Amino acid sequence: MRWTIKPKPEQHEIDRLAAELKVEPLVAQLLLQRGISTYGEAKAFFRPQLSELHDPFLMKDMDAAVGRIEKAIDNEENILVFGDYDVDGTTSVALLSSYLSTYYPNVATYIPDRYTEGYGISYQGIDFAEDNGFSLIIALDCGVKAIDKIAYAKEKGIDFIICDHHRPGETLPEAVAVLDPKRDDCSYPYKELCGCGVGFKLVQALGSRRGQTTNDLMSYLDLVATAIGADIVPITGENRILAYYGLRVMNTDPRTGFKAIIDQIKKDELTITDVVFIIAPRINAAGRMEHGRHAVNLLMETDYEQAVAFAKSIEQFNTDRRTLDQEITEEALIQIRENGEENRFTSVVYKDHWHKGVIGIVASRLTETYYRPTLVFTKSGEKLAASARSVSGFDVYNALMDCSDCIEQFGGHKYAAGLTLLEEQFEAFKSQFEKVVSETIDPTLLIPEIKVDAVIDFKDLRPRLMRIIKQFAPFGPGNMTPVFMAENLMDTGYAKGVGEDEKHLKVSVKQNGIGPIGGIGFNLGDKLGVVSNKKRFSAVFCLDENEWQGQISLQLKLKDVRS
Structure with missing residues (x-):
């Protein structure tokens, strides 16, 4: 592993911001490294506000998209909401179709089959629309490159609205509207929305025409937060606001489908990491193992008992997926070696x-x-x-x-x-x-790289620091969990391998007489020799909390150690 220490901001800048915010210099350094240099920026970071979301009509073609949907509703046309089979696509479809269905009945959903249709807009889906009398298709998380397919639909008298976030090609499809902040001619201020985020902007625009504020649309943000986490988009700017409030919805009043999953996994409070590694794989498993519509059914279900039944099916898909991925990974590793x-x-x-x-x-x-x-x-x-x-x-x-x-x-x-x-x-x-x-x-x-935010001493590791770092969440690209490095550490004699095959490393360390502080290094069991017998070593780690018998203590979540 490469340990790369990020450049430290100028000391006078650290001191200025620390004084302005009344925080420790280390916190000011972490903020400056994230591009936060003023009181106002820090306030927006620590206290995201829905009011700071951008006007959806700043997105190119948003007027045309809203106008075409309103026309379809006035003319009682059938609307087909079409999305990809992954987490971003299925959450997008659930979001837009459930919103439209609150005030318009002629709305249906379509998820392409991963195996017979493949990724994105399909000819089969367009034929389905024609055969069933749909004159407007709204495509989410796909479509920005589907020039031939949009032309095919146009020949059949079917209009398209595209909500995408992928890089467009040189030519855009001839749709009624192409909503994509990555369009060269789109001046929308934030470019890193996921597909579900673009879908939410469309809902925000439609809602504004009906007198609804963003607060009225809060209940849809658990879907957006799930897509943000799963699609690994930067959790900065608008995404940070959407993820922050989406997690709040997920933990206080989640939609019935999410509640069924959460009750099944028995998790008290979800972080964005839980969304990425617990919720998202289950949503994804439907499209991987069976069909993405199972995920949409779960996410749109309002009856709890039915949602529990859907969640059980999806849990089985996820179990099957894990078995398959382990088997294929082993076969692939053998092929590389042979x-x-x-x-x-x-x-x-x-x-x-x-x-x-x-x-x-x-x-x-x-x-x-x-x-x-x-x-x-x-x-x-x-x-x-x-x-x-x-x-x-x-x-x-x-x-x-x-x-x-x-x-x-x-x-x-x-x-x-x-x-x-x-x-x-x-x-x-x-x-x-x-x-x-x-x-x-x-x-x-x-060579895998660990980016270190700061070199610190154990004397800096106070409970107040941990409380503030927890407020940096939600973490993700653009705002990763702070990583620290400490040198001249010594285990107090309790270092050992733990877990199956002792593949994890458990330590209790001191630095210059300060400590001990417990630490756990997942998959670092082979580094036991580096830290045992009271050898001096350096470590990179994140700060964590360990709860044991009702007591909460600071813990080092080790990422690597070296002599």
């Missing part, structure tokens, strides 16, 4: 029987193991389909663009993408992808 590919710049693996619904998770697992850009392929109809994952700092989307002559279709983000190609193109693509990455990646990016 092919002698441990020392390449990339991992590209393929077996025709691998389950398409879990190859993205497997790609993430392989990236954790070998830490390099990774693609996992499987057979999908007559073609091969893959999920791509990258490492911090390397744009896998751009790398795929440089391999586009071997690819049939691709799309995605800097760190995650999907693609299809013909089976006969596989070996050529594999060679070209390795060549592109090897020639463009900075080799240091192939």
